[in-house]
Amino acid sequence: MTADSIRVAIVDDQELVRMGLRMMLDAQPDIEVVAEAPDGDAAIALAARREADVLLMDVRMPGTDGITATERITAEDDAPRVLVLTTFDLDEYAFAALRAGASGFLLKDARPPELLRAIRAVHAGDAALAPRVTARMIERFVEAPAPQQAVTDPRLASLTPREREILVAIGEGLTNDELASRFFLSISTVKTHISRLLQKLEARDRVQLVILAYTWGLVAR
Structure with missing residues (x-):
């Protein structure tokens, strides 16, 4: 890890998903996975410790879901940025998470280069919105x-x-x-x-x- 490394935390209730993401991300010279969380409560706790720069946030989890966690995390000053990962491109939960303060939206079937670009973009203060769903996403929650x-x-x-x-x-x-x-x-x-x-x-x-x-x-x- 270097001083400029992007510290990432993975929030997902499926251990295999977390393991796969960790293996891919830790192979990058500028990214380090610093924490994992199986649900929203754990995500809120680790975000409060300011251990991560970017949280990869699943939306459908038992207990506190990704929407509630995102809203509570981004409401704090100097909060880590949240990149929502979801299985479905028309997931109402993902749309709600964006409204709650997430900085990006990406499908779990995204290719590794796309996910890496999204993490780097969100860390740099940009947005990361899956191209094929952005217009439909906006239409669903903007009157x-x-x-x-x-x-x-x-x-x-x-x-x-x-x-x-x-x-x-x-x-x-x-x-x-x-x-x-x-x-x-x-x-x-x-x-x-x-x-x-x-x-x-x-x-x-x-x-x-x-x-x-x-x-x-x-x-x-």
């Missing part, structure tokens, strides 16, 4: 906006034209690299714009920016 909602919301009115363009692109699912390519910007400038969006829109993370873009009707469904 259609009133026609004037986006126009009258003072947070949206505070954005510059470029910030609004970037918000729309984030809602479309573009990564930082793709944003830089579309708008002919450097990565550092993209990150500056995103930081300003988070501040102006009072958003916790990129997931909330995506939700706002859909809520305000800025992205076609």
Whole structure:
């Protein structure tokens, strides 16, 4: 483990799942599995100890489930980031976990490179949303906006034209690299714009920016 290693905790009620994930993650030079938890209560306890940077969170577990655990964990200051793992791409529990504060959503059948990218992205403050379910996910828990909602919301009115363009692109699912390519910007400038969006829109993370873009009707469904 190096000083820059990403500390990961695996939360799943199936021991074999935890074992498989641990073997894969521990083989990475920049990732270390520092803890495991079989349920939400144990996850809350380990998160409170600040042992992990990222929690891989199952949603369907006995006792305290992943939704409740995610909500309680992310409500604390300096909390680890939560990446939800689920078997089903239309799992209502996973959607609820995102609303509760998770920074990402990934299916358990994701290939190892996709999972590794998601962990690194979430750790870096980005969002990780399974591409094939993002639009359906948003549609399931975001109500259609009133026609004037986006126009009258003072947070949206505070954005510059470029910030609004970037918000729309984030809602479309573009990564930082793709944003830089579309708008002919450097990565550092993209990150500056995103930081300003988070501040102006009072958003916790990129997931909330995506939700706002859909809520305000800025992205076609």
